[in-house]
Amino acid sequence: MPTYKTRVIIISYMKFKEADKIIRAYSPHLGRISAIAKGARKTKSKFGARLEPFSYCELVLYKGRNLDIVTQIEILEPFLNIKENLKKLAYAYIIADLIIRSGGESDPARIFPFFLFSLKELQKIDESLLKQWLIAFQLKFMILSGYKPILDKCSSCGRKIEKLKKNVFSFKDGGLLCNDCSNKREAPTVLKNETVKMLRNLSEMDIREWNRTIYSEIAQKECQKVLENYIYYYLESKLKTIHFLREIESKYK
Ligand SMILES: [Zn+2]
Structure with a gap:
């Protein structure tokens, strides 16, 4: 056989x-x-x-x-250190879930090393870095899958972004909006400057440097929220594992 x-x-x-x-x-x-x-x-x-x-x-x-x-x-x-740590295990499942439910099928030769590297990093990091790990690897996975958020120009009209009155993020257009375009939006998602900076830096940098700068808890929280909605909008797969993570976090606080 x-x-x-x-x-x-x-x-x-x-x-x-x-x-x-x-x-x-x-x-x-x-x-x-x-x-x-x-x-x-x-x-x-x-x-x-x-x-x-x-x-x-x-x-x-x-x-x-x-x-x-x-x-x-x-x-x-x-990866014993992941298996023996319920919190790390929950984080590993989120990335696995993302890969399995979406673009993972289209290009496994590129996705596999990314997945393996994410686990190697998860294995060695301190728990205080878990949230930033998740943000960095979710964002890079979206970029690998062809959904890079547009942060340097208006995602609706394409004009270069100069000074923004507010950082309005549009899920439909896949990124930030210029002042003119954001004026036309009802109930816009407005991001803090630090959140935009975090998204920009992590999008541009080599994934091996994901923890070179540690961002504030507020920026991490907002980044995670915007990314979850972004992933949901583009991959249409609400990540069930995220709810599992929330449960674990509330139990081990
Ligand atoms: Zn515009």
């Missing part, structure tokens, strides 16, 4: 039959894949606990009639 090898990040699994697991994973060559690991829930399974969400591993699979079957697994990075 034809077998193949691929590196993946495990996203989730569900129990199947008495002792099997069906895993969902993300691969740089294939995008989203599902496969079955037979006997994975037996105590003496050769897979052990390795098929857990966010394990980065190399799988050997063979082509099944419906689902492909996992025959071997080699862990490349277990």
Whole structure:
């Protein structure tokens, strides 16, 4: 039977039959894949606990009639620090959710290294940086998917933005509006200067430098809110995992 090898990040699994697991994973060559690991829930399974969400591993699979079957697994990075920290785990799920539900299928060869890098950063950071991590990686994911927010010119008429009376952000147009265009809007979303600065800087910089400047809590809060709405507007997938995160945050305050 034809077998193949691929590196993946495990996203989730569900129990199947008495002792099997069906895993969902993300691969740089294939995008989203599902496969079955037979006997994975037996105590003496050769897979052990390795098929857990966010394990980065190399799988050997063979082509099944419906689902492909996992025959071997080699862990490349277990990301234990994420798995053992419920808050970090919730943040990891948000990025995974975003990738799985949207552009992740179109260009896995570009998305996969981004996803892996986001987990490597998440693994090593202090909890105080979690919010900025989420903002930076959500924003970069939107840019990778072709939805870069327009912040240097008016997103409606295209005129260069000079001095703005107010930073009016239009979801429909995908960015800031000039004074003339914003006057015509009812109930506009107005952003603080620091929020615009944070969005601008993070959009332009190399993702490896996402935590070079730490922004205020107020700017981070507003940035996260505007990004959530932006993602919702363009990807039409309300991120369920965000609600999970809110629950965790309220429990561990
Ligand atoms: Zn305009």
